Amino acid sequence: GAVVSQHPSWVICKSGTSVKIECRSLDFQATTMFWYRQFPKQSLMLMATSNEGSKATYEQGVEKDKFLINHASLTLSTLTVTSAHPEDSSFYICSAIGTGYGYTFGSGTRLTVV
């Protein structure tokens, strides 16, 4: 089956620094990738949608300058949290779809900003 690999699984960073999260589709070409944020005991909140080679489309209320998304190839998308602050601490999850492949989720990244 389709596999989406997400790294790192957890990261701790100091306030004011930037953190990059990678999402790779291992056995299919991901034409579209999605990035979600999930708070404890809540549902997934879509942050942005990215198509390979195009600028990401951000959901309303998501700061595009803080959450930089790059989808440079059909197998890789990255989310960079810039100048992270404690309120950015959360669980971030990517998802990918491709021709013949439905929504496949990564294993998530727990970000803690101290």
Next chain:
Amino acid sequence: QQQVKQSPQSLIVQKGGISIINCAYENTAFDYFPWYQQFPGKGPALLIAIRPDVSEKKEGRFTISFNKSAKQFSLHIMDSQPGDSATYFCAAVASGFQKLVFGTGTRLLVSP
């Protein structure tokens, strides 16, 4: 209209019992309805999905029942096991729109 309402918020079932989670939607353009299982600290994993041209789909102990006229669908977990203890999300998507609309989630606890 883009919402998917999910209930109950939490559910406790004894081992061997039937777990039932319900979802309702308004947008008649939705044409794909997946269910996801999520364990703590992990991403959601597809459990089972259905399209509106069928009223029921069964895979092992998991069954989706779909009522197109009522715009409702439900997940039934037969012979529930402690290993089924997780959070379950229903979702819906309309062709051409790509974005999954998630329900609010149901935390299932199966007691031994």
